[in-house]
Amino acid sequence: MAGIYIHIPFCKKACTYCDFHFSTTFEKYRVALVKSLCVELVARKDTLANQSISTIYFGGGTPSLLTEEELTLILSTVRDNFAVQEEVEVTLEANPDDIDLSKVNVWVKAGVNRLSIGLQSFHSDSLIWMNRAHTVAQSVACIPIAQQAGIQDISIDLIYGLPNMSNEVWREEIRTALQLGVQHISAYCLTVEPNTVLSAWVKKEKIQPASNELQNEHFTILQEELLTAGFEHYEISNFALPNFISKHNSSYWKGAIYLGVGPSAHSYDGKYRSWNVANNQRYIQGIENKQPEFDFELLTKENQFNELLLTGLRAKWGVSLVQLGAILPLDKSFLQQLEHLEKKGWVVCKENTLYLTQEGKSWADKIAQDLFA
Numbered sequence: 001m002a003g004i005y006i007h008i009p010f011c012k013k014a015c016t017y018c019d020f021h022f023s024t025t026f027e028k029y030r031v032a033l034v035k036s037l038c039v040e041l042v043a044r045k046d047t048l049a050n051q052s053i054s055t056i057y058f059g060g061g062t063p064s065l066l067t068e069e070e071l072t073l074i075l076s077t078v079r080d081n082f083a084v085q086e087e088v089e090v091t092l093e094a095n096p097d098d099i100d101l102s103k104v105n106v107w108v109k110a111g112v113n114r115l116s117i118g119l120q121s122f123h124s125d126s127l128i129w130m131n132r133a134h135t136v137a138q139s140v141a142c143i144p145i146a147q148q149a150g151i152q153d154i155s156i157d158l159i160y161g162l163p164n165m166s167n168e169v170w171r172e173e174i175r176t177a178l179q180l181g182v183q184h185i186s187a188y189c190l191t192v193e194p195n196t197v198l199s200a201w202v203k204k205e206k207i208q209p210a211s212n213e214l215q216n217e218h219f220t221i222l223q224e225e226l227l228t229a230g231f232e233h234y235e236i237s238n239f240a241l242p243n244f245i246s247k248h249n250s251s252y253w254k255g256a257i258y259l260g261v262g263p264s265a266h267s268y269d270g271k272y273r274s275w276n277v278a279n280n281q282r283y284i285q286g287i288e289n290k291q292p293e294f295d296f297e298l299l300t301k302e303n304q305f306n307e308l309l310l311t312g313l314r315a316k317w318g319v320s321l322v323q324l325g326a327i328l329p330l331d332k333s334f335l336q337q338l339e340h341l342e343k344k345g346w347v348v349c350k351e352n353t354l355y356l357t358q359e360g361k362s363w364a365d366k367i368a369q370d371l372f373a
Protein backbone atom coordinates (compact mmCIF):
# COMPACT_ATOMS: atom_id res chain seq x y z
CA MET A 1 0.00 0.00 0.00
CA ALA A 2 1.27 3.45 -0.85
CA GLY A 3 0.14 7.06 -1.09
CA ILE A 4 0.41 9.82 -3.65
CA TYR A 5 0.83 13.47 -2.66
CA ILE A 6 0.17 16.24 -5.18
CA HIS A 7 1.39 19.74 -4.32
CA ILE A 8 -0.61 22.69 -5.68
CA PRO A 9 1.57 25.76 -5.07
CA PHE A 10 -1.00 28.56 -5.49
CA CYS A 11 -2.58 30.78 -2.84
CA LYS A 12 -4.73 33.90 -3.01
CA LYS A 13 -2.88 35.59 -0.15
CA ALA A 14 0.21 34.93 1.95
CA CYS A 15 -0.77 34.03 5.50
CA THR A 16 1.45 35.72 8.05
CA TYR A 17 2.72 32.51 9.67
CA CYS A 18 3.10 30.26 6.61
CA ASP A 19 6.40 28.80 5.41
CA PHE A 20 5.01 26.29 2.91
CA HIS A 21 5.94 26.56 -0.74
CA PHE A 22 3.35 28.65 -2.60
CA SER A 23 3.01 31.63 -4.90
CA THR A 24 0.28 34.26 -5.09
CA THR A 25 1.02 35.04 -8.75
CA PHE A 26 0.16 31.96 -10.67
CA GLU A 27 -2.28 32.67 -13.49
CA LYS A 28 0.42 32.95 -16.13
CA TYR A 29 1.86 29.48 -15.50
CA ARG A 30 -0.94 27.44 -13.94
CA VAL A 31 -1.61 25.61 -17.22
CA ALA A 32 2.07 24.67 -17.54
CA LEU A 33 2.22 23.64 -13.91
CA VAL A 34 -0.76 21.29 -14.09
CA LYS A 35 0.65 19.79 -17.28
CA SER A 36 4.02 19.27 -15.55
CA LEU A 37 2.34 17.55 -12.60
CA CYS A 38 0.74 15.07 -14.99
CA VAL A 39 4.01 14.52 -16.87
CA GLU A 40 5.81 13.88 -13.57
CA LEU A 41 3.13 11.40 -12.45
CA VAL A 42 3.56 9.40 -15.65
CA ALA A 43 7.37 9.63 -15.58
CA ARG A 44 7.54 8.30 -12.03
CA LYS A 45 4.83 5.66 -12.17
CA ASP A 46 7.39 2.83 -12.00
CA THR A 47 8.43 3.94 -8.51
CA LEU A 48 5.11 2.54 -7.27
CA ALA A 49 4.82 -0.25 -9.84
CA ASN A 50 4.12 -3.03 -7.34
CA GLN A 51 2.02 -0.97 -4.98
CA SER A 52 -1.68 -0.41 -4.68
CA ILE A 53 -2.58 3.18 -3.97
CA SER A 54 -4.68 3.58 -0.84
CA THR A 55 -4.52 7.36 -0.46
CA ILE A 56 -4.28 10.40 -2.73
CA TYR A 57 -3.73 13.78 -1.12
CA PHE A 58 -3.97 17.21 -2.76
CA GLY A 59 -2.02 19.61 -0.54
CA GLY A 60 -0.55 23.03 -0.93
CA GLY A 61 -0.81 25.85 -1.32
CA THR A 62 -4.49 25.82 -2.03
CA PRO A 63 -5.72 22.88 -4.12
CA SER A 64 -9.29 24.22 -3.98
CA LEU A 65 -8.14 26.82 -6.55
CA LEU A 66 -7.91 24.08 -9.19
CA THR A 67 -10.61 24.19 -11.84
CA GLU A 68 -12.84 21.20 -12.52
CA GLU A 69 -10.83 20.38 -15.66
CA GLU A 70 -7.48 20.61 -13.84
CA LEU A 71 -8.58 18.41 -10.95
CA THR A 72 -10.17 15.85 -13.25
CA LEU A 73 -7.09 15.75 -15.46
CA ILE A 74 -4.73 15.13 -12.53
CA LEU A 75 -6.96 12.48 -10.97
CA SER A 76 -7.50 10.65 -14.22
CA THR A 77 -3.72 10.67 -14.81
CA VAL A 78 -3.28 9.02 -11.42
CA ARG A 79 -5.98 6.44 -12.14
CA ASP A 80 -4.60 5.66 -15.62
CA ASN A 81 -1.05 5.10 -14.38
CA PHE A 82 -1.29 3.59 -10.89
CA ALA A 83 -3.17 0.69 -9.29
CA VAL A 84 -5.63 2.77 -7.33
CA GLN A 85 -7.71 0.88 -4.77
CA GLU A 86 -11.47 1.08 -5.05
CA GLU A 87 -11.74 2.33 -1.46
CA VAL A 88 -9.03 4.97 -1.94
CA GLU A 89 -9.08 7.97 0.40
CA VAL A 90 -8.90 11.11 -1.75
CA THR A 91 -8.32 14.26 0.29
CA LEU A 92 -8.43 17.79 -1.05
CA GLU A 93 -7.20 20.71 1.04
CA ALA A 94 -9.70 23.53 0.60
CA ASN A 95 -10.03 27.04 1.93
CA PRO A 96 -13.46 28.23 3.14
CA ASP A 97 -13.68 31.02 0.53
CA ASP A 98 -13.44 28.44 -2.29
CA ILE A 99 -16.27 26.30 -1.00
CA ASP A 100 -19.64 26.57 -2.68
CA LEU A 101 -22.11 23.86 -3.53
CA SER A 102 -21.38 23.63 -7.23
CA LYS A 103 -17.62 23.43 -6.60
CA VAL A 104 -17.92 20.70 -3.97
CA ASN A 105 -20.27 18.76 -6.27
CA VAL A 106 -17.52 18.87 -8.90
CA TRP A 107 -14.92 17.64 -6.41
CA VAL A 108 -17.19 14.76 -5.35
CA LYS A 109 -17.84 13.84 -8.97
CA ALA A 110 -14.08 13.79 -9.63
CA GLY A 111 -13.60 11.32 -6.75
CA VAL A 112 -12.74 13.48 -3.73
CA ASN A 113 -14.19 11.88 -0.58
CA ARG A 114 -12.44 13.82 2.16
CA LEU A 115 -11.95 17.56 2.67
CA SER A 116 -9.31 19.13 4.84
CA ILE A 117 -10.46 22.70 5.32
CA GLY A 118 -7.95 25.41 6.24
CA LEU A 119 -10.42 27.15 8.50
CA GLN A 120 -8.05 28.22 11.31
CA SER A 121 -10.49 30.40 13.26
CA PHE A 122 -14.08 31.56 13.74
CA HIS A 123 -12.92 34.99 14.95
CA SER A 124 -12.65 37.91 12.61
CA ASP A 125 -9.74 39.61 14.38
CA SER A 126 -7.70 36.37 14.28
CA LEU A 127 -8.42 35.80 10.58
CA ILE A 128 -7.37 39.35 9.74
CA TRP A 129 -4.25 39.09 11.89
CA MET A 130 -3.29 35.86 10.07
CA ASN A 131 -4.06 37.53 6.69
CA ARG A 132 -6.42 34.71 5.78
CA ALA A 133 -8.44 35.18 2.58
CA HIS A 134 -11.78 34.16 4.15
CA THR A 135 -14.30 35.63 6.56
CA VAL A 136 -15.97 34.25 9.68
CA ALA A 137 -19.20 33.85 7.72
CA GLN A 138 -17.33 31.63 5.24
CA SER A 139 -15.74 29.63 8.11
CA VAL A 140 -19.22 28.86 9.43
CA ALA A 141 -20.95 28.29 6.09
CA CYS A 142 -18.40 26.00 4.42
CA ILE A 143 -19.01 22.90 6.53
CA PRO A 144 -22.79 22.56 5.96
CA ILE A 145 -22.16 23.14 2.25
CA ALA A 146 -19.62 20.30 2.11
CA GLN A 147 -22.01 18.06 4.05
CA GLN A 148 -24.86 18.93 1.68
CA ALA A 149 -22.69 17.87 -1.25
CA GLY A 150 -22.24 14.47 0.38
CA ILE A 151 -18.75 14.76 1.92
CA GLN A 152 -18.94 12.62 5.04
CA ASP A 153 -15.33 12.97 6.14
CA ILE A 154 -14.49 16.58 6.95
CA SER A 155 -11.37 17.74 8.72
CA ILE A 156 -10.65 21.30 9.74
CA ASP A 157 -7.45 23.01 10.81
CA LEU A 158 -7.48 25.30 13.82
CA ILE A 159 -4.65 27.41 15.22
CA TYR A 160 -4.09 28.11 18.91
CA GLY A 161 -1.41 29.88 20.89
CA LEU A 162 -1.96 33.21 19.14
CA PRO A 163 -0.60 36.19 21.09
CA ASN A 164 -3.28 37.44 23.48
CA MET A 165 -5.70 34.61 22.66
CA SER A 166 -7.54 33.94 25.89
CA ASN A 167 -8.45 30.47 27.09
CA GLU A 168 -12.12 31.40 26.72
CA VAL A 169 -11.73 32.39 23.07
CA TRP A 170 -9.86 29.17 22.31
CA ARG A 171 -12.51 27.04 24.05
CA GLU A 172 -15.19 28.85 22.03
CA GLU A 173 -13.32 28.11 18.76
CA ILE A 174 -13.33 24.39 19.53
CA ARG A 175 -16.97 24.34 20.62
CA THR A 176 -18.07 26.13 17.45
CA ALA A 177 -16.22 23.53 15.37
CA LEU A 178 -17.88 20.71 17.29
CA GLN A 179 -21.34 22.19 16.77
CA LEU A 180 -20.77 22.10 13.03
CA GLY A 181 -20.31 18.32 13.09
CA VAL A 182 -16.79 17.77 11.72
CA GLN A 183 -15.19 14.32 11.96
CA HIS A 184 -11.56 15.37 12.30
CA ILE A 185 -9.67 18.32 13.76
CA SER A 186 -6.00 19.16 13.23
CA ALA A 187 -5.01 21.79 15.77
CA TYR A 188 -1.64 23.48 15.49
CA CYS A 189 0.12 25.71 17.95
CA LEU A 190 1.27 28.89 16.23
CA THR A 191 5.00 28.71 15.64
CA VAL A 192 7.26 31.46 14.39
CA GLU A 193 8.97 30.12 11.26
CA PRO A 194 11.92 31.93 9.66
CA ASN A 195 11.25 34.16 6.64
CA THR A 196 7.60 34.75 7.42
CA VAL A 197 5.78 38.00 8.12
CA LEU A 198 5.27 36.72 11.63
CA SER A 199 9.01 36.30 12.22
CA ALA A 200 9.59 39.88 10.96
CA TRP A 201 6.98 41.14 13.43
CA VAL A 202 8.68 39.27 16.26
CA LYS A 203 12.12 40.62 15.26
CA LYS A 204 10.79 44.17 15.21
CA GLU A 205 9.09 43.50 18.55
CA LYS A 206 5.79 44.39 16.95
CA ILE A 207 4.29 41.37 18.65
CA GLN A 208 5.19 39.16 21.56
CA PRO A 209 4.57 35.44 20.96
CA ALA A 210 2.34 33.65 23.44
CA SER A 211 4.18 32.14 26.40
CA ASN A 212 4.82 28.38 26.59
CA GLU A 213 2.53 28.37 29.61
CA LEU A 214 -0.40 29.80 27.64
CA GLN A 215 0.24 27.45 24.73
CA ASN A 216 0.21 24.50 27.12
CA GLU A 217 -3.05 25.71 28.64
CA HIS A 218 -4.57 25.85 25.15
CA PHE A 219 -3.33 22.32 24.45
CA THR A 220 -4.94 21.08 27.67
CA ILE A 221 -8.24 22.75 26.76
CA LEU A 222 -8.06 21.19 23.31
CA GLN A 223 -7.70 17.70 24.77
CA GLU A 224 -10.43 18.27 27.38
CA GLU A 225 -12.98 19.50 24.85
CA LEU A 226 -12.30 16.96 22.12
CA LEU A 227 -11.98 13.90 24.33
CA THR A 228 -15.28 14.84 26.00
CA ALA A 229 -16.86 15.09 22.55
CA GLY A 230 -15.76 11.51 21.73
CA PHE A 231 -12.72 12.33 19.59
CA GLU A 232 -9.63 10.20 19.79
CA HIS A 233 -6.30 11.96 20.23
CA TYR A 234 -4.40 9.80 17.74
CA GLU A 235 -1.48 12.11 16.99
CA ILE A 236 -0.19 15.13 18.89
CA SER A 237 -1.91 17.62 16.55
CA ASN A 238 -4.72 15.37 15.31
CA PHE A 239 -8.05 14.25 16.71
CA ALA A 240 -10.69 12.11 15.02
CA LEU A 241 -14.04 10.49 15.68
CA PRO A 242 -13.86 6.67 15.51
CA ASN A 243 -12.96 5.46 11.98
CA PHE A 244 -12.05 8.95 10.76
CA ILE A 245 -8.29 9.13 11.29
CA SER A 246 -6.44 10.47 8.25
CA LYS A 247 -5.18 7.39 6.42
CA HIS A 248 -2.79 9.44 4.32
CA ASN A 249 -1.05 11.25 7.16
CA SER A 250 -1.04 8.12 9.34
CA SER A 251 0.85 6.29 6.61
CA TYR A 252 3.62 8.94 6.78
CA TRP A 253 3.84 8.45 10.53
CA LYS A 254 4.01 4.69 10.13
CA GLY A 255 6.89 4.92 7.63
CA ALA A 256 4.91 3.81 4.53
CA ILE A 257 6.22 4.68 1.09
CA TYR A 258 4.77 7.53 -0.95
CA LEU A 259 5.30 9.50 -4.11
CA GLY A 260 5.07 13.28 -4.00
CA VAL A 261 4.74 15.31 -7.19
CA GLY A 262 4.88 19.05 -7.76
CA PRO A 263 7.31 21.76 -6.63
CA SER A 264 8.72 21.10 -3.13
CA ALA A 265 6.93 17.74 -2.82
CA HIS A 266 8.74 15.00 -0.88
CA SER A 267 8.82 11.28 -1.69
CA TYR A 268 9.96 8.22 0.25
CA ASP A 269 10.67 4.80 -1.24
CA GLY A 270 11.62 2.94 1.93
CA LYS A 271 15.31 3.83 1.63
CA TYR A 272 15.69 7.20 0.00
CA ARG A 273 13.92 10.45 0.73
CA SER A 274 13.77 12.91 -2.18
CA TRP A 275 12.30 16.36 -2.66
CA ASN A 276 11.53 18.43 -5.72
CA VAL A 277 12.86 21.93 -6.22
CA ALA A 278 10.74 24.48 -4.30
CA ASN A 279 10.49 26.88 -7.23
CA ASN A 280 7.59 26.80 -9.68
CA GLN A 281 9.46 28.03 -12.79
CA ARG A 282 12.43 25.74 -12.24
CA TYR A 283 10.12 22.82 -11.53
CA ILE A 284 8.24 23.37 -14.81
CA GLN A 285 11.44 23.88 -16.82
CA GLY A 286 13.00 20.75 -15.34
CA ILE A 287 9.99 18.64 -16.27
CA GLU A 288 9.78 20.18 -19.76
CA ASN A 289 13.49 19.56 -20.41
CA LYS A 290 13.27 16.03 -19.01
CA GLN A 291 15.80 17.05 -16.37
CA PRO A 292 13.72 17.33 -13.22
CA GLU A 293 15.34 19.26 -10.37
CA PHE A 294 15.31 17.33 -7.13
CA ASP A 295 17.55 16.35 -4.28
CA PHE A 296 17.70 13.16 -2.27
CA GLU A 297 19.29 11.50 0.72
CA LEU A 298 19.80 7.93 1.79
CA LEU A 299 18.36 7.61 5.26
CA THR A 300 21.18 6.67 7.63
CA LYS A 301 20.53 4.30 10.52
CA GLU A 302 20.48 7.36 12.79
CA ASN A 303 17.88 9.09 10.56
CA GLN A 304 15.70 5.97 10.52
CA PHE A 305 15.98 5.57 14.29
CA ASN A 306 15.13 9.21 14.97
CA GLU A 307 12.21 9.34 12.53
CA LEU A 308 10.65 6.18 13.92
CA LEU A 309 11.09 7.52 17.42
CA LEU A 310 9.61 10.95 16.72
CA THR A 311 6.63 9.86 14.63
CA GLY A 312 5.83 6.87 16.86
CA LEU A 313 6.03 8.86 20.08
CA ARG A 314 3.67 11.51 18.68
CA ALA A 315 1.10 8.87 17.72
CA LYS A 316 -1.30 6.80 19.81
CA TRP A 317 0.34 3.56 18.63
CA GLY A 318 3.65 4.49 20.27
CA VAL A 319 7.09 3.29 19.26
CA SER A 320 8.26 -0.31 19.47
CA LEU A 321 11.56 -0.69 21.31
CA VAL A 322 12.12 -3.92 19.38
CA GLN A 323 11.81 -2.07 16.06
CA LEU A 324 14.06 0.73 17.32
CA GLY A 325 16.64 -1.79 18.57
CA ALA A 326 16.62 -3.54 15.20
CA ILE A 327 17.79 -0.29 13.59
CA LEU A 328 20.43 0.62 16.19
CA PRO A 329 21.26 -1.05 19.51
CA LEU A 330 19.62 0.69 22.47
CA ASP A 331 22.77 1.83 24.24
CA LYS A 332 23.38 2.74 27.86
CA SER A 333 22.75 6.46 27.44
CA PHE A 334 19.41 5.78 25.68
CA LEU A 335 18.30 3.48 28.51
CA GLN A 336 19.40 5.98 31.17
CA GLN A 337 17.54 8.78 29.43
CA LEU A 338 14.47 6.57 29.14
CA GLU A 339 14.55 5.79 32.85
CA HIS A 340 14.86 9.49 33.62
CA LEU A 341 11.83 10.32 31.43
CA GLU A 342 9.81 7.51 33.01
CA LYS A 343 10.61 8.84 36.50
CA LYS A 344 9.48 12.30 35.39
CA GLY A 345 6.16 10.75 34.35
CA TRP A 346 6.51 11.81 30.70
CA VAL A 347 6.75 8.37 29.07
CA VAL A 348 5.53 4.92 29.89
CA CYS A 349 6.67 1.58 28.54
CA LYS A 350 4.16 -1.26 28.06
CA GLU A 351 4.99 -4.55 26.38
CA ASN A 352 8.13 -3.14 24.82
CA THR A 353 6.29 -0.18 23.34
CA LEU A 354 6.96 3.38 24.43
CA TYR A 355 4.10 5.88 24.80
CA LEU A 356 3.86 9.47 25.94
CA THR A 357 1.83 10.04 29.10
CA GLN A 358 -0.82 12.74 29.20
CA GLU A 359 1.76 15.14 30.64
CA GLY A 360 4.42 14.00 28.19
CA LYS A 361 2.21 15.02 25.24
CA SER A 362 3.02 18.66 26.01
CA TRP A 363 6.74 17.92 25.50
CA ALA A 364 6.68 15.41 22.63
CA ASP A 365 9.40 16.97 20.48
CA LYS A 366 11.72 17.63 23.41
CA ILE A 367 11.33 14.05 24.67
CA ALA A 368 12.11 12.66 21.23
CA GLN A 369 15.21 14.87 21.01
CA ASP A 370 16.41 13.62 24.39
CA LEU A 371 16.23 10.07 23.05
CA PHE A 372 17.59 10.67 19.55
CA ALA A 373 20.55 8.62 18.31
Ligand code: SF4
Pocket residue numbers: 010011012013014015018019020022060061062095118
Ligand atom coordinates in the same frame (compact mmCIF):
# COMPACT_ATOMS: atom_id res chain seq x y z
S1 SF4 B 1 -3.52 29.36 2.38
FE1 SF4 B 1 -2.32 27.74 3.39
S2 SF4 B 1 -0.53 27.39 2.10
FE2 SF4 B 1 -1.47 29.34 1.44
S3 SF4 B 1 -0.33 30.91 2.56
FE3 SF4 B 1 -2.12 30.40 3.79
S4 SF4 B 1 -1.46 28.75 5.20
FE4 SF4 B 1 0.08 28.94 3.56
